[in-house]
Amino acid sequence: MKILLPNDVVNLLVVAALMAMVTADKICPDATLIKAPCKFVEVANIKCAIECDSGALDLVAIFKSLQTSLKAEEKTFVRFVLKNSKITELPANVFADINFDAIIIEDALSMKKIHQAAFNGGAYRVKRLDIINTPVNEDTITGGDLFAAIQSLPNLANLRLIKTNLTMISANGIKSMNELMHIYIEQNKALKIIGHNAFVNLPKLKTLEIKDNAIEKILYTAFPINTVASKDPLEIRLIADHLSYDALVATTFDAINRPVSLYVTDNGFQYIKQAIFESFVKQNPLNVIISDTDCEDTNNDWLRKTYPKQWNDVNCFGLMNAQARLSKGLRL
Numbered sequence: 001m002k003i004l005l006p007n008d009v010v011n012l013l014v015v016a017a018l019m020a021m022v023t024a025d026k027i028c029p030d031a032t033l034i035k036a037p038c039k040f041v042e043v044a045n046i047k048c049a050i051e052c053d054s055g056a057l058d059l060v061a062i063f064k065s066l067q068t069s070l071k072a073e074e075k076t077f078v079r080f081v082l083k084n085s086k087i088t089e090l091p092a093n094v095f096a097d098i099n100f101d102a103i104i105i106e107d108a109l110s111m112k113k114i115h116q117a118a119f120n121g122g123a124y125r126v127k128r129l130d131i132i133n134t135p136v137n138e139d140t141i142t143g144g145d146l147f148a149a150i151q152s153l154p155n156l157a158n159l160r161l162i163k164t165n166l167t168m169i170s171a172n173g174i175k176s177m178n179e180l181m182h183i184y185i186e187q188n189k190a191l192k193i194i195g196h197n198a199f200v201n202l203p204k205l206k207t208l209e210i211k212d213n214a215i216e217k218i219l220y221t222a223f224p225i226n227t228v229a230s231k232d233p234l235e236i237r238l239i240a241d242h243l244s245y246d247a248l249v250a251t252t253f254d255a256i257n258r259p260v261s262l263y264v265t266d267n268g269f270q271y272i273k274q275a276i277f278e279s280f281v282k283q284n285p286l287n288v289i290i291s292d293t294d295c296e297d298t299n300n301d302w303l304r305k306t307y308p309k310q311w312n313d314v315n316c317f318g319l320m321n322a323q324a325r326l327s328k329g330l331r332l
Contacts, residue, residue, distance in 0.1 A: 029074045037084065038062055047078040050100075057084050059094050067096040075099055076125065085109040092117035092143065102128035111136055113144030119152050126153045127179075130160040137165040137190075138173070147173045157204075160184045168193040175200040182207045194218040201227050209237040218243075218252050226257035233286075234258040240266035248276045259286035265314065266292065271299035272311070278302065281310045288312060 028040035028048035037055035040048055052059070059082075066075075079102035080095070087108055092115040099122035105111070111134050119126060129150065136146055147170070150159065157179050166188045173195065174183065180202050185191070191213040199208065202225050215238075225234060234256070243264065253262070262280065264272075271293050281287050281303070288310045293300060295316030303311040 116145035116148035
């Protein structure tokens with residue numbers, strides 16, 4: 001066996017360090033291949049992202065250039081982050097053949113339109129889509145169609161629509177997305193209506209959070225999440241949405257076909273109205289309402305006396321107690 005001398009050990013360490021540096025350099029493509037205001041960004045020293053910040057920006061030209069200049073093995077990125085206040089739209093096929101695991105559009109303050117074919121090319125790869133503080137809405141004029149663009153992502157698992165100009169989640173707005181697990185629709189101050197069949201056939205959905213909007217109406221059968229009955233639990237959180245009793249109808253929660261924990265907290269409900277919510281608790285003995293009412297109000301007696309195991313009110317039973325029971329799958 002050959003014994004390594006100290007100089008040999010030093011040389012080996014130097015070689016290892018150089019190899020590590022070379023490997024690190026290969027995390028992202030050559031920085032000169034992408035034009036400002038876009039850049040390659042290393043993520044956790046193991047992956048590469050593309051970020052585009054403020055400044056004049058022609059995304060189509062940038063990605064067409066990358067399409068020809070990058071090698072095939074360099075065309076997949078962990079995420080695309082757009083924070084640009086001048087760009088007005090995402091046109092069709094904007095990303096050419098460049099693929100992303102996540103697309104994050106944030107503070108794109110001039111963006112009014114996302115073409116229904118914007119994500120073509122690498123749509124199959126995208127698992128996360130965030131649109132935050134960006135004034136897009138549901139209008140379908142001149143090729144723009146936000147919900148069609150969302151539905152073009154067959155493997156999307158996480159969707160966030162936060163601080164947009166949405167006014168309505170229309171019929172079939174989010175439909176037949178077999179991998180979608182979590183939806184967060186928050187702080188959209190123009191969002192007034194959740195339409196009939198707004199959320200349809202989402203078999204893996206675990207969380208639907210509609211929070212801090214200004215909802216005036218949720219129409220009948222708005223949440224037919226499963227086309228066939230499933231035992232998989234689902235949380236629907238209608239929290240701080242300025243809901244009134246007039247915003248809901250007796251059939252709003254029909255045909256969900258899942259055991260549901262329905263949060264209606266921070267809406268100012270004095271009580272849980274029987275004419276609206278009784279059909280929900282009747283649908284499935286595992287359905288439960290989480291509320292923050294005046295628990296002494298006698299209008300809650302229908303729940304208290306007939307469905308006590310399907311009602312958790314944080315004011316009546318205590319927040320910690322309610323949460324603990326929910327986490328254990330228990331009912332009060």
